[in-house]
Amino acid sequence: MEIFNISGLREIDLSSNNLSGSLPPNIGSILPNIERLLLGELTNLVGTIPHSISNCSKLTILGLSGNKLSGLIPNSLGYLTHLQYLDLERNNLTSDSSLSFLISLINCRNLTLLSLYLNPLNGILPASTGNLSTSLTKVTASSCKIKGRLPNEIGNLRSLLFLDLSGNNLVGSIPTSIGNLENLQRFDLSNNKFTGFIGDYLCKLQSLGAIYFSQNQLSGSLPNCLGNITSLRQIYLGSNKLSSNIPPSLGNLQDLVVLDLSSNNMVGSLPQEIGNLKVATQMDLSMNQFSNAIPTEIGGLQNLAYLSLRHNKLQGAIPDSMSNMVGLEFLDLSNNNISGIIPRSLEKLQYLKYFNVSDNKLYGEIPSGGPFKNLSSQFFIYNEALCGSSRFSVPPCPSSSKHKSNRKKLLVVFILLVIAVAFVPITFVILWIRYRRDKSAPQQADSLSTIITERISYYELLQATNALSESNLIGSGSFGSVYKGVLRSGTAIAVKVFNLQLDAAFKSFDTECEVLRSLRHRNLVKVITSCSNLDFKALVLEYMANGSLEKYLYSHNYFLDTKQRLSIMIDVACALEYLHHGCSLPVIHCDVKPSNVLLDEDMVAHLSDFGISKLLGEDQGDLYTKTIATLGYIAPEYGQDGLVSTKCDVYSYGIMLLETFTRRKPNEFEGDLCLKQWVSYSLPEAVMDVVDVNLVTPTGNHIRKELDVVASIMNVALDCCAESPARRTNMKDIVGMLQKIKIQLSAC
Known part of the structure; x- marks a missing residue:
């Protein structure tokens, strides 16, 4: 570039342009007076950072982010003693295993920003990292393949406001010296392999606004003093091994916007103080072991848009107070032990788009107004006795019987008993006759005990699939073929017929029967029944209209x-x-x-x-x-x-x-x-x-x-x-x- 031949230049900013090329090897001699060099986000800036850049001795700002630079980060950067801003993020720059370029940067006593994000550094943070400029306010080195421990000396960087080391391979415990970083506002160690406890040292960080510790292996309890960091707005501690209660002191965090404790082993009741988090918009407490009832105080969270309590051991009823959570868009209470009815007052939640209460013990009518008009039937499956509109795939609710007399009720019970007494021997006789008659039939349905909804004979299968004709064939696999069929009732089915010329097909059939006998989930193909004898083995499956x-x-x-x-x-x-x-x-x-x-x-x-x-x-x-x-x-x-x-x-x-x-x-x-x-x-x-x-x-x-x-x-x-x-x-x-x-x- 001709521009690099203007030796008197003090500032170059060509960021975010459609430019290609590489940095001149002699950049230090042709730009001796440069103070600000900003070449970020160019279309195709390739090559290495020249060692001669150390001769640009007046440089205060060096921005090379978002390019395709490669090779080692030169140790000669340490000669830029006036450097304040070094942004090398999003390149393909590397270093030696001891990250020696960091040691060289100790000489840059005015450095306030260091950004290395998304470079494959693949080294260990040296203890001398703690000797970097005391003016350093921001360090980002996320997704840099940094390994080893976080050195205790990191606590010497007392001016830090922003520290991001996420997405690396850091191990061991978080050093207690972190408590010295009293000005720290954002602290991100997520997606590493940190172990050990979250100590009380964290509570010394009284300016902290955001903690990102998710996707580690941290264990033990949350420090009770966490509630004293009243500046906190975001807490991300999901996907760890935390095993305590939620400390009630968390209710002191009245500016908290996000609380994520998902995928841990946390126990106990949800504290009433959770209702004090009035400005929270997102709360994820899913995949834990929380028990007892949902506190009614939760209804005070009127700004909350996202609430997930799925996969816990919560009991009791859905609090009617949740109808006051007018900002809710996402509510997941699935896979708990919640009982009672779904409060009709939830129809008032006009912004609610996702409401999942599957796998609980709910009964009674599913509300049909407001947001319930657009909810999937899958959100209500596997409950005790829900009823309501047919679009929820539940039976209709029984009509009121308040005005029926006790005499009529007794009469109905008596009639049913009489019918039952008469029905049992008649049924026995019919079954015996049918057994004798069908004993000579070539094939007969063999039920999967816990998942059958009806019995289907071999002849019905032939009729439903046009005698297993090729026109009904919808797929073939290693052990057989699948045919589409339609029963006399009009129900579409898929019939998986096993190829018994293959020895493995026998085992495959037995395996599917054994496994599917005890499984039920909305995202598993449902087995209606099986049909089996020495010459024929098939599974009758729910038909999937849209294929694979x-x-x-x-x-x-x-x-x-x-x-x-x-x-x-x-x-x-x-x-x-x-x-x-x-x-x-x-x-x-x-x-x-x-x-x-x-x-x-x-x-x-x-x-x-x-x-x-x-x-x-x-x-x-x-x-x-x-x-x-x-x-x-x-x-x-x-x-x-x-x-x-x-x-x-x-x-x-x-x-x-x-x-x-x-x-x-x-x-x-x-x-x-x-x-x-x-x-x-x-x-x-x-x-x-x-x-x-x-x-x-x-x-x-x-x-x-x-x-x-x-x-x-x-x-x-x-x-x-x-x-x-x-x-x-x-x-x-x-x-x-x-x-x-x-x-x-x-x-x-």
């Missing part, structure tokens, strides 16, 4: 947008979460892939095909098998050693999540390159290069925000695909992360 996810991804006649794809993958994640964590014995599916994800008429996803699934015994973390699943989706330990665990499903899910948003099959790559590597090389800057070209276009509205959402989804997928099973995220956390991303997507 694979069809929607790879057929030109179908299209799924970002929101639909994310919703489908959340459905599958919920199914796996149930299999791994919600059953008496964990179930490993072993063959998670798009062709085994089926879509009903409402585009709700259902996981199918349990033919090679495994049941883990009590206290059994993994087991060995010789059964091989589908290539491309198999976890390394499964393919190499035959070792399967729930983490194998997590790996397969991660691959499928990548496939869903890239529309690239995992088995179409050659050589050492694979789908997960291809994606990881492109994140986060080049997400546009890997995302399905049909999904987002350069002219689309809010393209940048939507690409950021897709990048977040792919980061979750890559966490699932870690080589080591121990480093893979569990399905509980995956569900939580994807649901939060879905909320972000809704805001795009």
Whole structure:
């Protein structure tokens, strides 16, 4: 660039322009008087940072963020003694294992900002980090592959306002010297591997506005003094191993906007003081062990838009006071032990878009006014005795019987008893005759005891499927074929007929029967019955009108947008979460892939095909098998050693999540390159290069925000695909992360 030959220049700002090239090797000699050099966000600035930059001795501001610079960060930066602002974030810059460039920066005594975010530094923070400028107010080094411990000397940087070391591989406990950073306002250590307790040292940070400690392995209790940091506005402690009550002192945080304690092991009652958090807009207490009733004081949170209490052990009724939470848009109370009725007063919540009370003990009428007009029936399943409108897939509520006399009631009971006494012997005779008659029939339905809704004979199956004709064939797999059928009642069914010429098909049939006997979840394909004898074995399944996810991804006649794809993958994640964590014995599916994800008429996803699934015994973390699943989706330990665990499903899910948003099959790559590597090389800057070209276009509205959402989804997928099973995220956390991303997507 000719501009670099003007030796008298003191300031250059070419940021955010369509410029290409590299920094001149002799930049220090041709710009000896430069004081401010800002070259961030250029189209194609490549190459290295020249060592000669140390000759720009008057430089106070150096901004090179958002480029494609590579190579080592030069130690010669330490000669820029007037440097105040150093921004190298979002490049491909590296360092040696001891991050020696940081040591050189000790000489920059006026440094106030240091940003290294998203560079693969791959080193250990030296203890001398604590000797950096005492004027330093902001340090961001997130997603830099920094490892080792956080040095105790970090507490010497007493002017720090902003410290972000998230998304690294830091281990050990958080040093108590952090308590010396009395001016700290934002503290982010999320997505690391910190262990140990959150100590009282945190309470010395009386200027703290935001704590981000989620996705670590922190344990123990929340410090009671946390409620004394009245400046706190955001607390993110989700996905740790915290095991205490919520301290009532948290109610003192009257400026708190976000409270996230999800996916921990927290216990006890929700404190009444939670009702003091009047300005809170988001509260996630899901995936814990909270018990007893929801406090009525929660109704005072009129600004709360998001409340998740799912997967706890809460009891009692839904407080009528929740109808005062006029700002609510999202309310999830699913998977608890909540009883009683759904208060009709909740119809007043005009902004409510998501209300899930499935898997509880509720009864009575489901309200039908206000926001309930648009809610899915799936939000009310698996309760005790809910009734109401047919669109909720519940029986109608019985009419009032207040005016019936006791005499009439006794008469009805007497008549029913008489009928029952007469019916039992008659039924016995009919069944005996039918048994004698059918004993000679070639085939007969063999029920799956706990999930049958009706018995269907072999002849009815033939009639329903046009004698298993090819025109009714809707799919084939390793162990048989699936046919569409229509019963005489008009009910559509899918009939999975096993190929008994294959020995493995017998085992596959028995496995599916054993596994599906005790499972029930909205995102698993429902089995109606089975039909079995020596010559014929079939499962009768609920028909999925929209076919498989694979069809929607790879057929030109179908299209799924970002929101639909994310919703489908959340459905599958919920199914796996149930299999791994919600059953008496964990179930490993072993063959998670798009062709085994089926879509009903409402585009709700259902996981199918349990033919090679495994049941883990009590206290059994993994087991060995010789059964091989589908290539491309198999976890390394499964393919190499035959070792399967729930983490194998997590790996397969991660691959499928990548496939869903890239529309690239995992088995179409050659050589050492694979789908997960291809994606990881492109994140986060080049997400546009890997995302399905049909999904987002350069002219689309809010393209940048939507690409950021897709990048977040792919980061979750890559966490699932870690080589080591121990480093893979569990399905509980995956569900939580994807649901939060879905909320972000809704805001795009």
